[in-house]
Amino acid sequence: MLTINSIKNGIVIDHIKSGQGIKIFNYLGLDKADYSVALIMNVESNKLGRKDIIKIENNLELDFTVLGFLDPNITIDKIQNETIIGKVKLRLPDKVENVVNCNNPRCITSIERNIQHTFYLVDEKTGEYRCKYCDEIYKVSDIQIK
Known part of the structure; x- marks a missing residue:
């Protein structure tokens, strides 16, 4: 033991x-x-x-x-x-900044380096977050931390 x-x-x-x-x-x-x-x-x-x-x-x-x-x-x-x-x-936060990156190549954050990567919780049950700039949806289980 x-x-x-x-x-x-x-x-x-x-x-x-x-x-x-x-x-x-x-x-x-x-x-x-x-x-x-x-x-x-x-x-x-x-x-x-x-x-x-x-x-x-x-x-x-x-x-x-x-x-x-x-x-x-x-x-x-x-x-x-x-x-x-x-x-x-703890619980899922309503907003997350600069913890993960948006992977959408059309997102402004992939071009402009000084913009904060910001995501908002859209569905607590499924753990889905939406990018503030491009509306791309990510599940917490699929996100890679910086």
């Missing part, structure tokens, strides 16, 4: 869809961290069947918008003295 100790002070990113933990780990740049970090993959879960967990022994400022965009089912536990002092439940 694998044992991962609790953290004293920091955060736990929990309920990550199985297999997606590495994407969040890399996005947050945790491979370059100089503090303790644990990425636990394919953990059994009553709620999800299987899930990933990231434990970070540090109090990071996280962009909840981006994390909610990557996986809206994530919960973030804030830990102090080995006790959960706060819990944040």
Whole structure:
């Protein structure tokens, strides 16, 4: 049995869809961290069947918008003295800026380099976003993060 100790002070990113933990780990740049970090993959879960967990022994400022965009089912536990002092439940954000690029070659963002890539949520159930400039629709599951 694998044992991962609790953290004293920091955060736990929990309920990550199985297999997606590495994407969040890399996005947050945790491979370059100089503090303790644990990425636990394919953990059994009553709620999800299987899930990933990231434990970070540090109090990071996280962009909840981006994390909610990557996986809206994530919960973030804030830990102090080995006790959960706060819990944040994420959801799909209404607007996402400069997290993903529009791949439509006719979109103004493919020509003009200084324009922010902006997407608006159009369907929360299917996770569909629409480009602000060209109206191209993207599903969260199909989008590649910058």
